[in-house]
Amino acid sequence: MGHSSRVTRQVAALAGALALSSALSLAVLLGAEGSIFGASEFGLHGLRQHYRRPAEIPYPKDDPYSRAKYELGRTLFFDPILSGAKLRSCSTCHNPGLSWADGQPRAIGENQQPLASGLRTPTLLNVAWTPKLGWDGHFRDLEGVAISPITAPDNMNLPESTLIERLAAIPGYVNAFNAAFGKGDIDRHKIEQALATFERSIVSDEAPFDRWIRGDEAAIDASAKRGFALFNGKGNCAACHSGWAFTDGSFHDIGVAHDNDIGRGRLFPTSVKLQYAFKTPTLRDVARRRPYMHDGSLATLGDVIDLYNRGGIERPSRDDEIHQLNLPQGDKADLIAFLQALSAKAKPFVLPDLPR
Ligand code: HEC
Numbered sequence: 343m344g345h346s347s348r349v350t351r352q353v354a355a356l357a358g359a360l361a362l363s364s365a366l367s368l369a370v371l372l373g374a375e376g377s378i379f380g381a382s383e384f385g386l387h388g389l390r391q392h393y394r395r396p397a398e399i400p401y402p403k404d405d406p407y408s409r410a411k412y413e414l415g416r417t418l419f420f421d422p423i424l425s426g427a428k429l430r431s432c433s434t435c436h437n438p439g440l441s442w443a444d445g446q447p448r449a450i451g452e453n454q455q456p457l458a459s460g461l462r463t464p465t466l467l468n469v470a471w472t473p474k475l476g477w478d479g480h481f482r483d484l485e486g487v488a489i490s491p492i493t494a495p496d497n498m499n500l501p502e503s504t505l506i507e508r509l510a511a512i513p514g515y516v517n518a519f520n521a522a523f524g525k526g527d528i529d530r531h532k533i534e535q536a537l538a539t540f541e542r543s544i545v546s547d548e549a550p551f552d553r554w555i556r557g558d559e560a561a562i563d564a565s566a567k568r569g570f571a572l573f574n575g576k577g578n579c580a581a582c583h584s585g586w587a588f589t590d591g592s593f594h595d596i597g598v599a600h601d602n603d604i605g606r607g608r609l610f611p612t613s614v615k616l617q618y619a620f621k622t623p624t625l626r627d628v629a630r631r632r633p634y635m636h637d638g639s640l641a642t643l644g645d646v647i648d649l650y651n652r653g654g655i656e657r658p659s660r661d662d663e664i665h666q667l668n669l670p671q672g673d674k675a676d677l678i679a680f681l682q683a684l685s686a687k688a689k690p691f692v693l694p695d696l697p698r
């Protein structure tokens with residue numbers, strides 16, 4: 343069986359939800375608020391394409407999906423022996439019960455202190471599609487983010503050599519590595535590939551919004567429909583929160599950062615627009631991920647809308663798409679109703695048995 347058919351099977355449930363809509367359901371969609379996108383600018387076909395959930399998870403050629411690699415990665419992800427004191431796993435911060443984040447304004451490391459970066463834990467939902475990882479985009483790919491949280495002294499605090507010794511001493515892990523990669527020593531590269539393969543499977547489920555754009559008029563209420571029109575119109579949100587995952591995968595200063603962290607500006611010191619620029623987060627399931635922003639500085643979705651309504655801090659780096667909106671109270675409520683319609687029904691996540 344070829345790689346792509348295995349991938350297809352793996353996401354069969356996802357794919358089942360994707361068959362997008364007939365012209366009829368689009369007529370219903372547009373009928374709700376008149377023409378949301380000018381036909382010339384976007385068109386019916388463009389609108390449908392724009393919000394269509396992808397049919398397959400993309401796996402890179404040099405780290406293709408295999409069931410054994412996925413299972414090993416899932417086990418590693420939840421195993422606290424990946425931290426120095428054996429107390430914290432990846433899932434301590436990227437917790438499936440908290441939308442793959444931790445609900446904290448700042449991530450807390452093994453020493454019970456905030457990480458040196460002072461950053462909030464981002465969700466891992468839909469990371470398979472994220473072109474550049476980290477709030478400032480300095481990680482090249484998922485494989486490249488796998489070891490650094492483990493070895494960073496302020497995070498999981500476990501040297502690479504100790505990590506490998508610990509895993510090699512547990513027969514269940516030796517077998518799992520052999521099953522995933524063929525017989526041989528456990529090494530960093532294999533750990534990175536297994537973790538990344540598991541993380542690519544973390545995909546947001548179908549939300550009421552998806553059922554609505556497929557034509558189920560009752561899936562979301564009138565307020566959320568007005569919110570969708572605002573999101574794409576007067577609110578200008580779709581300028582950056584674009585596509586099915588509601589992110590352009592790019593970096594902007596929305597006028598929120600106000601401490602020493604200049605985000606992507608560190609990598610591009612001479613670019614005016616990249617000072618204070620952080621990655622546009624996905625808005626899938628966003629209502630479950632308080633508090634908000636890279637620094638956890640906004641407690642609620644209401645606070646987020648207030649920020650956009652004010653237009654944030656005005657400065658040379660602020661994105662040209664951000665300006666004072668002056669939305670009345672009712673519009674703010676509609677935008678929040680729309681954001682809530684992007685949350686899928688919560689689903690239990692089965693934890694792996696940890697080999698010992
Ligand atoms: C102490 C909490 C904490 C732990 C434990 C942790 N992370 Fe994270 N994770 C973070 C924070 C904070 C960031 C943002 C880092 C940045 O932007 O530089 C992050 C970013 C990421 C990203 C990038 C996500 C994106 O959208 O850009 C990935 C992938 C990731 N972590 C995977 C892991 C894996 C795999 C592990 C376990 C080996 C792990 N993390 C352990 C807090 C944590």
Ligand code: HEC
Nearest residue numbers: 577578579582594620621622623634635636646650661663
């Ligand atoms: C110029 C691009 C841009 C526009 C326009 C924009 N956003 Fe954002 N949005 C971002 C970026 C970048 C962040 C993360 C900023 C940070 O962490 O410093 C963000 C963060 C958010 C968050 C917090 C998500 C999280 O997980 O922390 C929400 C909710 C949100 N935006 C909703 C909206 C809404 C609603 C609108 C329209 C009123 C909008 N955005 C307009 C780029 C944009």
